[in-house]
Amino acid sequence: MFTSIPVIISLLSSLTAVTTSFSSQPLTSAVLRVAYDGTLFHGWTASNNGNATIIPAVYQSRRSGRSRRNRHRPSMKQGEVRSVVSSVKSALSKLYGNVPMDRIVVEGSSRTDKGVHSNDSYALIYCLLDDVAPLSIEGKRLPHPISPRDESFKELPFKSDLKQMIFALNKMLPPDVRVHNASPMPSTIDSSMRPFHPSLDSQRKTYRYTFSVGEIHDPICCR
DSSP, X not given: OOEEEEXXXXXXXXXXXXXXXXTTSOXXXXXXXXXXXXXXXSOXXXXXXXOOOOOTTTOOOOOSOOOTTTTTOOOOOTTOOOOHHHHHHHXXXXXXXXXXXXXXXXXXXXXXXXXXXXXXXXXXXXXXXXXXXXXXXXXXXXXXXXXXXXXXXXXXXGGGOHHHHHHHHHHHSOTTEEEEEEEEOOOXXXXXXXXXXXXXXXXXEEOOEEEEOSSSOOTTTOO
16 A cells, blocks of 8 residues: 655735734735645645536545434535535625626635645635726736725625634634635735735745555545
C-alpha cells in the first residue's frame, strides 16, 4: 500500500488593513480563512455540468435510515460535482438575502485537486450589485472592490458583523467545510496601486504529503 494525500494549502499574505476615511461605511468585502476535508469534493472549484463521472467509493445515494454518525455526511446525486466554492457561495447567497449565486464572488488564493484537504485556504468574498461595473484587475475577469468599504458592492451580511457572519456560515455549510476566521479586505496605502487580490498577493504556499507505507492501513493518514 502506498498512498499520497496532499493535506494542507496555506497562504501567508500581507493582510494589514489600513484605516481609511471611510471607516464609518459598512464593509462590502472580507477575507475568509477556510478549512475543508476534500474527500467528497472535486477540488476548490469545479464545473458542474452534469456529465461528471462519480467514483463509486465516493458516491453516496440519498437514503433514509442513516446512522447517527453519518446522518449529516454530505451526499451526491448521480452526476453532481461538489466544490468548496459552490458550497460557500450557496451559504452566502442565503445570508445575503437569497440573492442569485452568480452575484456572489469567492476568489481563492489557490485551486486544489479532487480529494485534497486544506487547513488554511484564503478567499476574498463580495456580492455584486445588479448594475455594478467597477474596476477589474488586469488578467482577472470579475469586477473587483478597490477597498473593504467599496460602496459599488452589496454590504456584508449582519451589517458587517464578521463574527456573526462566521457563526451563521458554519451553521449553513456542510460539515466538511468550515470558516475559521474572517477579516476586512486589506486596503492599499496608495490608491493608485492595484487592490488586494488573494492569489496575486500570495507570498508562499505550503503542501504536506503523508505516505502510508506499512503493511497495515493507517486510518488517520489515509482518510
